[in-house]
Amino acid sequence: xxxxxxxxxxxxxxxxxxxxxxxxxxxxxxxxxxxxxxxxxxxxxxxxxxxxxxxxxxxxxxxxxxxxxxxxxxxxxxxxxxxxxxxxxxxxxxxxxxxxxxxxxxxxxxxxxxxxxxxxxxxxxxxxxxxxxxxxxxxxxxxxxxxxxxxxxxxxxxxxxxxxxxxxxxxxxxxxxxxxxxxxxxxxxxxxxxxxxxxxxxxxxxxxxxxxxxxxxxxxxxxxxxxxxxxxxxxxxxxxxxxxxxxxxxxxxxxxxxxxxxxxxxxxxxxxxxxxxxxxxxxxxxxxxxxxxxxxxxxxxxxxxxxxxxxxxxxxxxxxxxxxxxxxxxxxxxxxxxxxxxxxxxxxxxxxxxxxxxxxxxxxxxxxxxxxxxxxxxxxxxxxxxxxxxxxxxxxxxxxxxxxxxxxxxxxxxxxxxxxxxxxxxxxxxxxxxxxxxxxxxxxxxxxxxxxxxxxxxxxxxxxxxxxxxxxxxxxxxxxxxxxxxxxxxxxxxxxxxxxxxxxxxxxxxxxxxxxxxxxxxxxxxxxxxxxxxxxxxxxxxxxxxxxxxxxxxxxxxxxxxxxxxxxxxxxxxxxxxxxxxxxxxxxxxxxxxxxxxxxxxxxxxxxxxxxxxxxxxxxxxxxxxxxxxxxxxxxxxxxxxxxxxxxxxxxxxxxxxxxxxxxxxxxxxxxxxxxxxxxxxxxxxxxxxxxxxxxxxxxxxxxxxxxxxxxxxxxxxxxxxxxxxxxxxxxxxxxxxxxxxxxxxxxxxxxxxxxxxxxxxxxxxxxxxxxxxxxxxxxxxxxxxxxxxxxxxxxxxxxxxxxxxxxxxxxxxxxxxx
Ligand SMILES: Nc1nc2c(c(=O)[nH]1)N[C@H]1C(S)=C(S)[C@@H](COP(=O)(O)OP(=O)(O)OC[C@H]3O[C@@H](n4cnc5c(=O)[nH]c(N)nc54)[C@H](O)[C@@H]3O)O[C@H]1N2
Ligand SMILES: Nc1nc2c(c(=O)[nH]1)N[C@H]1C(S)=C(S)[C@@H](COP(=O)(O)OP(=O)(O)OC[C@H]3O[C@@H](n4cnc5c(=O)[nH]c(N)nc54)[C@H](O)[C@@H]3O)O[C@H]1N2
Ligand code: SF4
Ligand SMILES: [Mo]
Numbered sequence: 001x002x003x004x005x006x007x008x009x010x011x012x013x014x015x016x017x018x019x020x021x022x023x024x025x026x027x028x029x030x031x032x033x034x035x036x037x038x039x040x041x042x043x044x045x046x047x048x049x050x051x052x053x054x055x056x057x058x059x060x061x062x063x064x065x066x067x068x069x070x071x072x073x074x075x076x077x078x079x080x081x082x083x084x085x086x087x088x089x090x091x092x093x094x095x096x097x098x099x100x101x102x103x104x105x106x107x108x109x110x111x112x113x114x115x116x117x118x119x120x121x122x123x124x125x126x127x128x129x130x131x132x133x134x135x136x137x138x139x140x141x142x143x144x145x146x147x148x149x150x151x152x153x154x155x156x157x158x159x160x161x162x163x164x165x166x167x168x169x170x171x172x173x174x175x176x177x178x179x180x181x182x183x184x185x186x187x188x189x190x191x192x193x194x195x196x197x198x199x200x201x202x203x204x205x206x207x208x209x210x211x212x213x214x215x216x217x218x219x220x221x222x223x224x225x226x227x228x229x230x231x232x233x234x235x236x237x238x239x240x241x242x243x244x245x246x247x248x249x250x251x252x253x254x255x256x257x258x259x260x261x262x263x264x265x266x267x268x269x270x271x272x273x274x275x276x277x278x279x280x281x282x283x284x285x286x287x288x289x290x291x292x293x294x295x296x297x298x299x300x301x302x303x304x305x306x307x308x309x310x311x312x313x314x315x316x317x318x319x320x321x322x323x324x325x326x327x328x329x330x331x332x333x334x335x336x337x338x339x340x341x342x343x344x345x346x347x348x349x350x351x352x353x354x355x356x357x358x359x360x361x362x363x364x365x366x367x368x369x370x371x372x373x374x375x376x377x378x379x380x381x382x383x384x385x386x387x388x389x390x391x392x393x394x395x396x397x398x399x400x401x402x403x404x405x406x407x408x409x410x411x412x413x414x415x416x417x418x419x420x421x422x423x424x425x426x427x428x429x430x431x432x433x434x435x436x437x438x439x440x441x442x443x444x445x446x447x448x449x450x451x452x453x454x455x456x457x458x459x460x461x462x463x464x465x466x467x468x469x470x471x472x473x474x475x476x477x478x479x480x481x482x483x484x485x486x487x488x489x490x491x492x493x494x495x496x497x498x499x500x501x502x503x504x505x506x507x508x509x510x511x512x513x514x515x516x517x518x519x520x521x522x523x524x525x526x527x528x529x530x531x532x533x534x535x536x537x538x539x540x541x542x543x544x545x546x547x548x549x550x551x552x553x554x555x556x557x558x559x560x561x562x563x564x565x566x567x568x569x570x571x572x573x574x575x576x577x578x579x580x581x582x583x584x585x586x587x588x589x590x591x592x593x594x595x596x597x598x599x600x601x602x603x604x605x606x607x608x609x610x611x612x613x614x615x616x617x618x619x620x621x622x623x624x625x626x627x628x629x630x631x632x633x634x635x636x637x638x639x640x641x642x643x644x645x646x647x648x649x650x651x652x653x654x655x656x657x658x659x660x661x662x663x664x665x666x667x668x669x670x671x672x673x674x675x676x677x678x679x680x681x682x683x684x685x686x687x688x689x690x691x692x693x694x695x696x697x698x699x700x701x702x703x704x705x706x707x708x709x710x711x712x713x714x715x716x717x718x719x720x721x722x723x724x725x726x727x728x729x730x731x732x733x734x735x736x737x738x739x740x741x742x743x744x745x746x747x748x749x750x751x752x753x754x755x756x757x758x759x760x761x762x763x764x765x766x767x768x769x770x771x772x773x774x775x776x777x778x779x780x781x782x783x784x785x786x787x788x789x790x791x792x793x794x795x796x797x798x799x800x801x802x803x804x805x806x807x808x809x810x811x812x813x814x815x816x817x818x819x
């Protein structure tokens with residue numbers, strides 16, 4: 001059996017364009033448990049990234065004892081990656097789960113209590129603040145990791161119960177730009193393409209997306225096309241030598257923060273060579289002249305100078321993009337969390353629109369999601385949108401919600417855009433928000449400039465509720481901690497990055513008194529006695545399925561239409577929305593008719609200026625008469641705000657490793673994963689390291705204007721002049737609760753700044769200096785299997801998982817077209 005820590009993607013099953021990706025069922029069972037001992041297999045999908053690989057959970061003696069990929073699911077064809085195989089089920093059963101509510105006692109310590117006391121304290125505080133200061137005293141900061149029904153309940157509580165605009169998800173840190181770029185170009189959130197576009201394309205361009213580590217099963221699909229008889233061409237835009245970069249035909253290792261200059265250059269090349277589908281552009285888009293003018297200065301030489309790449313590589317990439325018949329593009333954090341996030345991501349849309357490559361097999365755009373349920377946070381309005389991709393500036397849309405919820409439209413905050421997460425924290429800092437409820441996210445580690453965020457969360461004037469599985473760095477600062485049931489312990493639906501909806505059934509009981517997030521939100525609504533205008537309870541659901549049905553009504557007739565789905569139908573396998581009477585089996589691709597969601601009546605936004613973020617007023621938008629055409633949005637490049645200088649000569653960027661998920665609450669509790677990347681490190685390029693006298697494993701201090709990290713150095717393959725840090729390692733480091741001896745969290749250094757349109761924080765661009773603190777006695781604790789591999793492998797032990805990381809792979813070739 002393969003060691004799936006050493007072999008992240010598993011064995012190759014090559015396939016040719018237009019044929020089906022072969023099925024391979026990956027399975028992992030706990031040590032000593034054989035398949036015949038498994039009592040039940042429970043339908044679910046993995047929640048350790050946005051890929052949403054379908055799986056069944058193995059149950060024995062009331063515990064989850066393993067997982068098996070689902071052969072017939074369109075998303076993964078049976079495959080699972082290391083996080084799915086090891087992290088999904090073990091990460092829930094850490095032994096140190098929260099099992100009772102905690103409240104801060106008179107002596108300032110968190111003490112165990114019962115639900116009545118904990119909820120009583122929350123409701124008392126909530127009522128007092130509402131009376132004294134009104135709804136704007138309340139803020140909710142949620143996740144991209146709850147289930148659809150939970151978000152929808154929270155959205156109704158916030159918008160129709162309390163009436164506060166201060167609600168957002170950590171999706172603001174994650175995929176706010178995906179939504180923003182889709183809205184700006186096509187009028188609405190909603191992924192145009194789907195994963196089958198990998199099977200159909202001739203070229204794949206990955207923009208700031210290290211898919212090999214962050215959606216390992218999707219990369220396995222790409223690897224299988226690359227190994228097939230008609231290999232697609234591959235373009236990678238990333239400052240590191242990722243696995244994607246290694247296999248790319250063109251690797252553009254640009255300086256962090258310069259994406260927009262590159263993108264303007266690529267768009268310009270299409271115009272220069274007339275790689276334009278004029279009929280498509282004329283019939284289905286607006287704005288081509290403005291776009292042509294905006295990109296005019298960006299000839300390949302100018303791009304090369306600003307981005308630090310070869311002009312000929314820009315030309316080669318443009319030629320692939322300009323001449324491939326079927327092009328698939330994916331975009332993720334290297335764009336979304338860098339400067340000019342929305343502007344750069346819109347240029348990817350523009351490349352497709354100019355070539356008319358949209359709504360056809362192999363011609364997808366995946367403005368990727370990252371978290372497993374980020375899509376649902378956006379759909380349901382738990383993230384600072386209105387539910388169902390409704391537009392807060394459209395009175396009709398607000399009236400629909402008011403009817404659904406049985407309240408006056410005036411109750412639903414829509415006098416200004418919903419408050420984004422960074423602003424919610426600013427209000428908490430200033431004191432206008434006095435009640436902050438954080439669910440399923442760990443901002444003390446994951447938000448930028450963490451010294452500031454910790455200070456805000458720790459303010460004695462702020463009443464902080466934290467709802468989590470574990471006592472995280474954030475929970476330690478709370479006034480009330482609520483123990484949540486998690487994946488496998490509760491039921492709910494969720495939607496992956498290609499619009500595939502899965503159902504996750506309950507496999508086991510949650511530990512101790514832990515309750516599902518849905519139960520907690522419903523309990524709060526009951527205790528607060530939120531009512532419709534007719535006096536009936538605002539939320540009368542008694543099960544997740546009630547919530548699902550309510551959501552189906554809310555989504556009916558909208559782009560994200562769930563009306564044709566049911567739990568029963570989802571048990572048979574994932575289905576892509578929209579799913580309704582017209583499309584009972586779901587919908588593979590959007591915009592096949594090139595009619596976009598830009599009409600006045602359906603648009604989710606009237607758009608923004610990409611450089612300033614100024615919103616387009618409704619009458620201006622109306623006068624533009626976009627009427628269902630896509631918008632080619634231009635933006636001129638400006639330099640990032642924080643650039644290297646004398647004091648801070650290097651560029652700092654951050655991201656992920658294949659083996660850890662975010663702040664590691666789940667992956668650090670799966671031994672196979674944790675051992676592969678147990679502690680923090682930073683990556684330096686060979687020339688930078690040697691100039692500073694730093695060798696592999698030396699302890700270094702990395703300093704930005706905001707803070708410092710002290711961690712071992714990996715002398716690796718990041719582009720010279722750039723320092724990369726994984727952001728997973730909070731001060732929970734090493735299982736120790738409380739600040740560690742040395743700061744290890746990347747966000748100690750990051751900047752409080754965000755994209756003007758999407759409001760997504762800039763995690764990937766800052767300036768730092770690096771100095772050696774002490775010689776190391778061992779190589780850095782970074783994996784060798786991925787982008788963090790050492791430049792000089794001699795003496796660095798190779799990352800392996802050993803016997804405990806062995807997992808089964810069953811190839812099912814019957815009926816499959818194989819190359
Ligand atoms: N193993 C693992 N998988 C995950 C997660 C995880 O924590 N661990 N998290 C999930 C989530 S929520 C998300 S959002 C996704 C994120 O998935 P990705 O976006 O693929 O992951 P990142 O490592 O954050 O960033 C991707 C790449 O951006 C590059 N980059 C940095 N700065 C720039 C720049 O200025 N321009 C360009 N073009 N590239 C740049 C980095 O070198 C990095 O390789 O992963 C999901 N999957
Ligand atoms: N420097 C830097 N910072 C970043 C990023 C970066 O690339 N660089 N990436 C950003 C991105 S894209 C993201 S998505 C964020 C992620 O940042 P976070 O959301 O803070 O990361 P997680 O560790 O996933 O936190 C989720 C929490 O929810 C808990 N949880 C899991 N399931 C459940 C559940 O069912 N119910 C409840 N109540 N709790 C649950 C987990 O135990 C965990 O504590 O980080 C962002 N921060
Ligand atoms: S690719 Fe993502 S969803 Fe699939 S098994 Fe890995 S972590 Fe889970
Ligand atoms: Mo994310």
